[in-house]
Amino acid sequence: MNYAFINDKYDFFNLLGVPAQKMNYLLYNREQMGPENMYTTFSIPKKNGGERIINAPYRELKDIQKKKKL
Secondary structure (H helix, E strand, C coil): CCCCCCCCHHHHHHHHCCCHHHHHHHHHHHHHCCHHHCEEEEEEECCCCCEEEEEEECHHHHHHHHCCCC
16 A cells, blocks of 8 residues: 555544544653553463563553554
8 A cells, every 4th residue: 555645644643533632642742751651561371370461552542553454
């Protein structure tokens, strides 16, 4: 697929179908506070013992990540 029509971040936001205000908040406000504000970390037990560490995005980021497969 050719993405030549994407000239700036607003074209990209439009492709994703996400309002610019929401994307700017996620990109600049939350990210400045650190990645711990974008993901939650927890562990789950493995079958063979030990633990698996999971870093799962918070809902608003997860929704955007699922928007489209580029």
